[in-house]
Amino acid sequence: MARIAALFTAAFVLGSALLLAAVYLAASRIIDRDIETLIVEEGNELSQQFARLDRAAFTGLVRLRVAEFGARDGVYAFIGPDQRMLAGN
Numbered sequence: 001m002a003r004i005a006a007l008f009t010a011a012f013v014l015g016s017a018l019l020l021a022a023v024y025l026a027a028s029r030i031i032d033r034d035i036e037t038l039i040v041e042e043g044n045e046l047s048q049q050f051a052r053l054d055r056a057a058f059t060g061l062v063r064l065r066v067a068e069f070g071a072r073d074g075v076y077a078f079i080g081p082d083q084r085m086l087a088g089n
Helices: 002-052 055-072
Strands: 077-079 085-088
Touching: 002 055, 055 077, 055 085
Parallel strands: none
Antiparallel strands: 077 085
8 A cells, every 4th residue: 555655656746847847848938939039129129220320329229228128137239340339238
């Protein structure tokens, strides 16, 4: 009787661990995909703004983005042709 109880306990623990691992992996993939989508969309928007704005206005836009999103681990860098950072964090 004790062996059967131990066997069922081991099966339950193993099944629970596998289920939790599957949920963790699925959630991680969803979060990674969402982050990647957000980065691509932000890059596309900044690219469009770069084409429309002059250098001073775009520098101001990057500084604004750093002020808004830099505290939440957003990383921005506007680098000039001489490899100097013009705006960013």
